Amino acid sequence: MLAVQKPVWRVAWQNSLVSGNFYCKSMSWSVGANVLVAISEQDDLAAGKVLHENKSGTVRIQLNDGSKITVGPDEVFENPNKTPKSRQRSRSPARKSTGSRGRSPGRGRPPKSEKSPARAASAGRKRSTSRGRKPATTPKTKEEKPEKASTAKKTAEKKKQEEPTGTPTMTLRVRRWNKDENIDSDTDETTKPKKKNKDDSTSKPQLEWGGTIGVVLMFAVFVGVTFGALLMIRSVAVPPKASSNVTEPQGSFNLRGLDWRKLVAQWPKWDWNAVGLLLGFWAFELLLALLPVGPIENALPGSTGPRQYRRNGFLAAVVTVSGILGLRRYGxxxxxxxxxxxxxxxxxxxxIVGFILAIYFCWKGYRVPVSQQNPAVASAGKIYTFFIGKQINPVIRTFHVKMFFFKLGLTSPVVLALLIYLNFEPTGYAQLVSLALPCIYLLDALLFEQTFLTSFGIQTEGFGFFFTSMIGIYPALAMVNPLYVITAKVEMQTWCVVFHCLVFTVGLLINRLSCNQKYRFRKNPMDPAVSHLETLPTARGKKLLVSGWWGLVRHPNYFGDILMQMSFGLNAGFGHALPWFLPATTILMFFQRVGQDHRHCQAKYGDAWSRYCEKVKQRVLPKIY
Structure with a gap:
């Protein structure tokens, strides 16, 4: 959907090199050197000192405000306002006082304009005039020559004469978004960073989900509902244990009369065979992801993460399902x-595994350059950063870690749905549809996984505990709805099931067509399928789609996804709140992401995004919101 352009500070730096306003970059830096650091998130330069230079080429710098960052070699420049020590010509105190060339005070010679006492007392040698020389009527006094200025002083004085009065010694042309005037303006900023006002609330990014307390409570709710639902379904689905005297009553979905202590006591014993099966499944999926099978997708301009990505998620899911069916055939x-x-x-x-991985990637995130860190947690606390993620797209060599977790979270529910179908043997249209619709939804995402490479979740949201824990929470939570429909034996009339399938199909078409249209435009704006669409230029050189699916509402893909989530809940009926938990929370997350995406695009595109919002007024729901 968008074209690429170089960062603003880099364009300004290259332009200033031509005009001669900057000093050239150095290939290596000495400890304690005064430098300027390019902060790409703020389009500004910050002053600091070099602490050390790593073997990988990155430079560890301590800024003037006391913070320490690690940046790449292309983001560090020499500070011309502070001359390095290597360029300063030192003089001894004797030379500064007497003007002599390094001699001690005892060996210093008197100035040429002065004479020694003995020479001053003598009359001097008389010069004859027989050779045609005219006698000097007045003795000529020797003029005192001014002290020669050093080359550095001459250069500084020449620069001061050339520069107009009242201008700084070095200026940087920065393209900034003026929030007060709501326009794109070119402003001249000095390289000295401005002091931030403590009362300025706009300097800090807004924390999502209510900050630290909000993310902790939300995670606790998801974990509690997931395990509570699994235990409740197990108490209902497993036949009662019979003995000669006592028969345990079968569980119920009635929340009012539910004995939670007894339910928790039915927690299954820790089985290492189950752990081994899960770890083996993850290893098998990792092996399939690393195999050189499947087309290679090049990263779009301006995207984070690896520059190339192998697309084989759907193929891996097919191989996994085929393997499970083959193992079942052999017992x-x-x-x-x-x-x-x-x-x-x-x-x-x-x-547990997601918690350990989140600790590792959070620790690693503090050691990568600032350009690879998540700006949404720049001023947040440690706990909030741990849940949201210090990095956006961590990379292990050329392996896209975030996309692998994304594919693993989609393949796992498909495998669970297959196991549920094979063991529970559902009957009735409602029970079959409750398993079929989520599988179609997940397989469609795997089939068109390349469209998620430029999605908001992959390119903007952080890779924290929320993301890593989904490999364990989301697959189980996604199967709560079909497990409830099967164990509670939900039955519906045929026309109701057909209506649910129709709502799902409409949502799937809207979501898929809008995502494909955006991906084609981002990949190649001259593609015949999208070249006729109306666009809106931005100050960053990119374009916004204002026609097609993206001219109806700002987020047509969210509208289609909301319809599919509604079909999941409607197929389970309104007899219990448990099957509605995941669809309802997913819809709320979409609306929350709409506001988050709006703030992000407003800061990124400025006045162009405001014009887009005036042209496309509805956010998600046509004629409603």
Missing amino acids: YALTKAQLLAYLPVWAATGT
Whole structure:
């Protein structure tokens, strides 16, 4: 959808090199050197000192405000306002006082204009005039020559004469977004960073989900609902244990009469076989992702992460499903009781592994250049940064870590849906549709996974505990809806099931067509399929789509996704709130992301985004919102 342009400070730097306003870059830096650091998120330069230079080429710098950052070699420049020590010509105190060339005070010679006492007392030698020389009527006194200025002083004086009065010694042409006047303005900024006002609330990015307390409570709710739902379904689905005297009553979905202590006591024992199966599944998916199979997608201009990505998520899902069916044919299969006992263990294992991975990537995020860090947590606390993520797209060599977790979170529910179908043997249209619709939804995302490379979730949101824990929480939570429909034996009339499928199909078409249209425009604006669409230019050189699907509402893909989530809940009926939890929270997250995306685009595109909002007034729901 958008074209690429170089960062503003880099364009300004290259232009100033031509005009001669800057000193040239140096290939290496000495400890304590005064430098300027380019902060790409703020389009500004910050002054600091070099602490050390790493072997990888990055430079560790301490800014004037006391903070320490690690940046790349192309983001560090010499500070011309402070001359390095290597360029200063030192003089001894004797030379400064007497003007002599380094001699001690005892050996200093008197100035040529003065005579020694003995020479001053003598009359001097008389010169004869027989050679045609006229006698001097008045003795000529020798003029005193001014002291020669050093080359550095001459250069400084010449620069002061050339520069107009009242201008700084070095200026930087910066393209900035003026929030007060709501226009794009060119302003001359000095390289000395401005002191931020403590009362200025706009200097700090807005924290999402209510800050630290909000993200912790939201994660606790997701974990509590997931494990509570799994235990409740297990108590209802597993047949009661019978003995000679006592028969345990079967569980119920009634929340009012539910004994939570007894439900927690039914937590299955920790089974290392279940842990081994889950780890083996992850290893198998990692191997499929690393295989040189599938087309290679080049990263679009301006995107973060690796420059190339291999697209094979749908193929990996097909291979995995085929492998499970092959193992079942040879007698390697899980029973219904084992599956219900393994589900909480799998969810807990995924959460623990996600916690460990989140700690590692958060620690690693503090050691990468500022350009690779998440600006949304720049001024946030440690706990909030841990949940949201210090990095946006961490990379291990050329491996796209975030996209692998994304594919793993989509493939796992498909595998669970297959195991549920094989063990529970659902009957009735509502039960079959409750398994089929989520699988179609997930397989469609895997089939067109390249469109997610430029999505808001991949390119803007951080890679923290929220993201890593989803490998354990989301697959189990996604199967709560079909498990409830099957265990509660929900039955619906045929026309209701057909209506649910129709709502899902409309949402799927809107979501897929709008995402494909945006991806084609971002990849190649001259593509015949999107070249006829109306666009709006921005100050950054990129363009915004204002026709097609993106001319109807600002987020047509969210509208299609909301319709699909509604179909999931409608298929389960209104008899219980449990199957509505994931669809309802997903819809709320979409509306929250709409506001987050609006603030991000407003700061990024400025007046162009305001004009786009005036032209396309509805955000998600046509004629409503």
